Amino acid sequence: xxxxxxxxxxxxxxxxxxxxxxxxxxxxxxxxxxxxxxxxxxxxxxxxxxxxxxxxxxxxxxxxxxxxxxxxxxxxxxxxxxxxxxxxxxxxxxxxxxxxxxxxxxxxxxxxxxxxxxxxxxxxxxxxxxxxxxxxxxxxxxxxxxxxxxxxxxxxxxxxxxxxxxxxxxxxxxxxxx
Ligand SMILES: *[C@@H]1O[C@H](CO)[C@@H](O)[C@H](O)[C@H]1NC(C)=O
Numbered sequence: 001x002x003x004x005x006x007x008x009x010x011x012x013x014x015x016x017x018x019x020x021x022x023x024x025x026x027x028x029x030x031x032x033x034x035x036x037x038x039x040x041x042x043x044x045x046x047x048x049x050x051x052x053x054x055x056x057x058x059x060x061x062x063x064x065x066x067x068x069x070x071x072x073x074x075x076x077x078x079x080x081x082x083x084x085x086x087x088x089x090x091x092x093x094x095x096x097x098x099x100x101x102x103x104x105x106x107x108x109x110x111x112x113x114x115x116x117x118x119x120x121x122x123x124x125x126x127x128x129x130x131x132x133x134x135x136x137x138x139x140x141x142x143x144x145x146x147x148x149x150x151x152x153x154x155x156x157x158x159x160x161x162x163x164x165x166x167x168x169x170x171x172x173x174x175x176x177x178x
Contacts, residue, residue, distance in 0.1 A: 022158040023133035029154030030127040031099040035146030038074045042066040045160050046138060047086050049109055051119040052079040058103030059120050059150045062143055075145035084109065084117035091137035093130070095155050100124020104150040112137070131157030 040062075048065030052075070061075030065085075086092075094110035097120065106120035131137065142154040 022161070023131075023136045024156070024158045025132035025136065027095070027129035027155040027157070029142055029144070029152045030125075031104055031144070031150075031152030032102045033144045033152035034102060035144050035151050037142060037144045038072075039140055039142055040064045040071050040074070041140040041156075042069065042071050044069070045162075046092060046140075048084065049086075049092075049117060050081060050083045051107060051117075052077055052081050053119050053121075054079040054149070056121060058100075058105050058148075059107055060148075061145070062107075062141065062150060062153075064141065074141075074143045075150050076148065082117070082119045084115075086111065087113060090115070091160065093137055095129045095138065095141075095153070096127060097153070098122060098124045098126050099152075102151060103148075104153055107153065109138075129155045133157070133159070135159050 042064070044067035046064055046066060047068075048070070050063040050070075052060040054060050059075070060079040061073050061077045063073045063077070064071050090111045090113045092109050093112045095107065096110070097107040098105045100123045104120070105123040106118070108116055108118040110116045136157040136159050138155055139158045139160065140156050142156065143150055144152040
Protein backbone atom coordinates (compact mmCIF):
# COMPACT_ATOMS: atom_id res chain seq x y z
CA UNK A 1 0.00 0.00 0.00
CA UNK A 2 2.78 2.40 0.93
CA UNK A 3 4.54 1.58 -2.30
CA UNK A 4 1.40 2.39 -4.25
CA UNK A 5 1.07 5.76 -2.49
CA UNK A 6 4.71 6.60 -3.19
CA UNK A 7 4.29 5.55 -6.80
CA UNK A 8 1.15 7.67 -7.22
CA UNK A 9 2.71 10.73 -5.59
CA UNK A 10 5.69 10.30 -7.92
CA UNK A 11 3.39 10.28 -10.94
CA UNK A 12 1.62 13.38 -9.66
CA UNK A 13 4.94 15.24 -9.29
CA UNK A 14 5.92 14.37 -12.86
CA UNK A 15 2.52 15.47 -14.16
CA UNK A 16 2.72 18.76 -12.25
CA UNK A 17 6.22 19.48 -13.52
CA UNK A 18 5.14 19.12 -17.15
CA UNK A 19 3.83 22.27 -18.85
CA UNK A 20 0.21 22.28 -19.97
CA UNK A 21 0.02 21.26 -23.62
CA UNK A 22 0.01 24.45 -25.68
CA UNK A 23 -1.42 26.42 -22.70
CA UNK A 24 -4.95 25.42 -23.66
CA UNK A 25 -7.99 27.10 -22.08
CA UNK A 26 -11.72 27.14 -22.82
CA UNK A 27 -14.20 29.98 -22.31
CA UNK A 28 -17.51 28.35 -21.43
CA UNK A 29 -20.18 28.95 -24.06
CA UNK A 30 -22.82 31.66 -23.52
CA UNK A 31 -26.33 31.73 -25.00
CA UNK A 32 -29.34 29.43 -24.83
CA UNK A 33 -27.69 27.02 -27.24
CA UNK A 34 -30.65 25.54 -29.09
CA UNK A 35 -29.94 23.61 -32.28
CA UNK A 36 -26.83 21.73 -33.35
CA UNK A 37 -23.29 22.21 -32.08
CA UNK A 38 -20.41 22.83 -34.50
CA UNK A 39 -16.69 23.29 -34.07
CA UNK A 40 -14.56 25.36 -36.43
CA UNK A 41 -11.42 23.35 -35.52
CA UNK A 42 -9.16 23.06 -38.58
CA UNK A 43 -5.47 22.71 -39.37
CA UNK A 44 -3.48 25.93 -39.69
CA UNK A 45 -3.86 29.35 -38.12
CA UNK A 46 -6.93 31.60 -38.20
CA UNK A 47 -6.51 34.21 -40.96
CA UNK A 48 -10.03 35.55 -41.49
CA UNK A 49 -13.54 35.85 -40.06
CA UNK A 50 -16.92 36.31 -41.72
CA UNK A 51 -20.08 37.15 -39.78
CA UNK A 52 -23.60 37.49 -41.22
CA UNK A 53 -25.95 39.81 -39.32
CA UNK A 54 -29.66 40.45 -39.67
CA UNK A 55 -30.54 44.14 -39.67
CA UNK A 56 -31.65 45.14 -36.15
CA UNK A 57 -31.63 41.48 -35.08
CA UNK A 58 -29.34 38.59 -34.16
CA UNK A 59 -26.19 37.10 -35.70
CA UNK A 60 -27.10 34.71 -38.53
CA UNK A 61 -23.86 32.89 -39.33
CA UNK A 62 -20.12 32.66 -38.73
CA UNK A 63 -17.27 31.32 -40.85
CA UNK A 64 -13.53 31.21 -40.14
CA UNK A 65 -10.57 30.97 -42.51
CA UNK A 66 -7.52 28.88 -41.57
CA UNK A 67 -4.45 29.64 -43.68
CA UNK A 68 -6.09 29.68 -47.17
CA UNK A 69 -9.20 27.59 -46.42
CA UNK A 70 -12.60 28.88 -45.38
CA UNK A 71 -14.35 26.36 -43.11
CA UNK A 72 -18.06 25.61 -43.60
CA UNK A 73 -20.51 28.38 -42.75
CA UNK A 74 -22.10 27.76 -39.36
CA UNK A 75 -25.68 29.06 -39.32
CA UNK A 76 -27.34 31.10 -42.05
CA UNK A 77 -25.24 32.77 -44.75
CA UNK A 78 -27.77 35.47 -45.58
CA UNK A 79 -28.35 38.90 -44.13
CA UNK A 80 -25.38 41.28 -44.30
CA UNK A 81 -21.90 39.79 -44.63
CA UNK A 82 -19.04 41.47 -42.75
CA UNK A 83 -15.47 40.21 -43.15
CA UNK A 84 -12.10 40.78 -41.49
CA UNK A 85 -8.79 39.47 -42.84
CA UNK A 86 -5.94 39.14 -40.36
CA UNK A 87 -2.45 40.43 -41.10
CA UNK A 88 0.66 38.26 -40.96
CA UNK A 89 1.26 37.13 -37.35
CA UNK A 90 -1.96 38.80 -36.22
CA UNK A 91 -4.14 36.67 -33.96
CA UNK A 92 -7.38 36.98 -31.99
CA UNK A 93 -6.85 37.50 -28.27
CA UNK A 94 -10.36 38.49 -27.13
CA UNK A 95 -13.92 37.64 -28.15
CA UNK A 96 -16.74 39.75 -26.72
CA UNK A 97 -20.38 40.34 -27.49
CA UNK A 98 -23.95 40.21 -26.31
CA UNK A 99 -26.62 37.53 -26.19
CA UNK A 100 -30.36 37.97 -25.79
CA UNK A 101 -33.62 36.11 -26.28
CA UNK A 102 -32.09 32.82 -27.45
CA UNK A 103 -29.52 34.25 -29.87
CA UNK A 104 -26.11 35.87 -30.05
CA UNK A 105 -26.81 39.51 -30.93
CA UNK A 106 -23.35 41.00 -31.11
CA UNK A 107 -19.85 39.60 -31.51
CA UNK A 108 -16.50 41.41 -31.41
CA UNK A 109 -13.06 39.95 -32.17
CA UNK A 110 -9.97 41.82 -30.92
CA UNK A 111 -6.45 41.10 -32.21
CA UNK A 112 -2.95 41.32 -30.77
CA UNK A 113 -2.40 44.23 -33.20
CA UNK A 114 -5.09 46.23 -31.42
CA UNK A 115 -7.59 45.98 -34.27
CA UNK A 116 -11.16 44.89 -33.69
CA UNK A 117 -14.05 43.56 -35.75
CA UNK A 118 -17.54 44.15 -34.36
CA UNK A 119 -20.83 42.96 -35.85
CA UNK A 120 -24.42 43.05 -34.57
CA UNK A 121 -26.61 44.84 -32.06
CA UNK A 122 -25.92 45.97 -28.47
CA UNK A 123 -28.85 43.98 -27.09
CA UNK A 124 -28.96 41.78 -23.97
CA UNK A 125 -26.21 40.48 -21.69
CA UNK A 126 -22.49 41.06 -22.31
CA UNK A 127 -19.79 38.39 -22.46
CA UNK A 128 -16.00 38.79 -22.61
CA UNK A 129 -13.71 35.87 -23.36
CA UNK A 130 -9.91 35.90 -22.98
CA UNK A 131 -7.24 33.19 -22.98
CA UNK A 132 -5.95 32.19 -19.54
CA UNK A 133 -2.32 32.13 -20.64
CA UNK A 134 -0.27 35.01 -22.00
CA UNK A 135 0.72 34.25 -25.58
CA UNK A 136 -2.33 32.09 -26.29
CA UNK A 137 -4.71 32.98 -29.11
CA UNK A 138 -8.08 31.90 -30.49
CA UNK A 139 -7.72 28.44 -32.06
CA UNK A 140 -11.36 27.56 -32.71
CA UNK A 141 -14.98 28.27 -31.77
CA UNK A 142 -17.72 26.01 -30.46
CA UNK A 143 -20.94 27.34 -31.94
CA UNK A 144 -24.58 26.26 -31.82
CA UNK A 145 -27.08 27.23 -34.54
CA UNK A 146 -30.76 26.40 -34.98
CA UNK A 147 -31.26 27.18 -38.69
CA UNK A 148 -32.21 30.83 -38.04
CA UNK A 149 -28.96 31.95 -36.47
CA UNK A 150 -26.27 31.53 -33.83
CA UNK A 151 -27.64 30.52 -30.42
CA UNK A 152 -24.42 30.08 -28.42
CA UNK A 153 -20.68 30.64 -28.72
CA UNK A 154 -17.65 29.37 -26.78
CA UNK A 155 -13.94 29.88 -27.46
CA UNK A 156 -10.89 27.61 -27.31
CA UNK A 157 -7.49 29.25 -26.74
CA UNK A 158 -3.95 27.90 -27.09
CA UNK A 159 -0.47 28.92 -28.13
CA UNK A 160 0.03 28.52 -31.87
CA UNK A 161 3.42 26.95 -32.52
CA UNK A 162 4.97 27.90 -35.83
CA UNK A 163 7.97 25.92 -37.05
CA UNK A 164 10.04 28.97 -36.00
CA UNK A 165 8.95 29.30 -32.38
CA UNK A 166 8.57 25.54 -31.92
CA UNK A 167 12.35 25.15 -32.20
CA UNK A 168 12.77 27.58 -29.31
CA UNK A 169 9.94 25.99 -27.31
CA UNK A 170 11.68 22.61 -27.48
CA UNK A 171 14.97 24.16 -26.40
CA UNK A 172 16.86 22.97 -29.46
CA UNK A 173 19.90 25.11 -30.19
CA UNK A 174 19.89 26.75 -33.59
CA UNK A 175 23.27 25.09 -34.21
CA UNK A 176 21.22 21.99 -35.08
CA UNK A 177 20.17 23.83 -38.24
CA UNK A 178 22.47 23.76 -41.31
C1 LIG B 1 6.00 36.70 -38.41
O1 LIG B 1 6.59 35.81 -37.50
C2 LIG B 1 7.67 35.08 -38.04
C3 LIG B 1 8.12 34.06 -37.01
O2 LIG B 1 8.32 34.65 -35.75
C4 LIG B 1 8.78 36.07 -38.43
O3 LIG B 1 9.87 35.38 -39.00
C5 LIG B 1 8.24 37.08 -39.43
O4 LIG B 1 9.21 38.07 -39.72
C6 LIG B 1 6.99 37.76 -38.88
N1 LIG B 1 6.39 38.60 -39.90
C7 LIG B 1 6.03 39.86 -39.66
C8 LIG B 1 5.43 40.60 -40.80
O5 LIG B 1 6.17 40.40 -38.58
